[in-house]
Amino acid sequence: MAEQKLAAEVRTEFGKGFARRARMEGLIPAVIYGHGAEPMHITLPAKSTTLAVRVANALLTLDINGEQHLALVKDIQRNPIKQIIEHLDLLTVRLGEKVTVDVPVHLTGELAPGNVYNQEMTTVSLEAEATHLPTAIEVSIEGRTAGEHIHASDLVLPGGSVLLADAEALVVHISEATEVSEEEASAETTEGSSVSTETA
Structure with missing residues (x-):
């Protein structure tokens, strides 16, 4: 699978207020962790990131302050109603590494x-x-x-x-395949209606 290249920025703000502002600006908050390093909190461009993670196990090459970071998408948090991406968990990986x-x-x-x-x-x-x-x-x-x-x-x-x-x-x-005759289907429908009436 081809790597997806994205530009990322380090963030120092956290919380729901920041996340809301970031999304309004077309950014997605994310965190990168792994290999014993301190977690790195970043933001990613919403449009290109959403396209990049449409496939399972998306591999991202992130440009952070001129440094290249290879990361695997481990968790995607979406808004339950709008289904937009609200946050990403990324795992740092290395060339040749087994995951x-x-x-x-x-x-x-x-x-x-x-x-x-x-x-x-x-x-x-x-x-x-x-x-x-x-x-x-x-x-x-x-x-x-x-x-x-x-x-x-x-x-x-x-x-x-x-x-x-x-x-x-x-x-x-x-x-x-199990075939259900019209008579059986009609009987089940009638029986279901009868139960609903009695319990109402």
């Missing part, structure tokens, strides 16, 4: 007709080089039929990545 990350599992393809799937794991834990982190692992369910299982050990990992999850952990289970 542990949770990578999204994306399903591709279509099942054989008359089947449905249940995705038991939406992310999988891996160890990978900080500068070669996968943004997702794709799993094909094309043509699969009832009774088939996909376990963590079946995942095709990017080069240099090591699976940390239980190899026998179930990722996807395929089963037959």
Whole structure:
């Protein structure tokens, strides 16, 4: 995954009042920590940062006072209503360093007709080089039929990545689609309405 380069500024102000002013100025408060160093509090440009962290495990190259800092996004705090980014936690990493990350599992393809799937794991834990982190692992369910299982050990990992999850952990289970007749659906609806009336 390509590194995202951003200009950052060191900040000395804290608190909700400062955070509110920063966001009004198009900035996002953030903190960088790791490798035993003192946490560094910074602000980042909101627009370019929001675009950069749209992918999982975004790797950022930060220019802070002329010095380059390589950092991995570890936590994103968003406004629960507006969903804008309010704060970032960043982990300092080094070239060649191995880090542990949770990578999204994306399903591709279509099942054989008359089947449905249940995705038991939406992310999988891996160890990978900080500068070669996968943004997702794709799993094909094309043509699969009832009774088939996909376990963590079946995942095709990017080069240099090591699976940390239980190899026998179930990722996807395929089963037959259950058809509900119109009469059964009507009966369930009527029964539900009856219960609602009695308890009202």
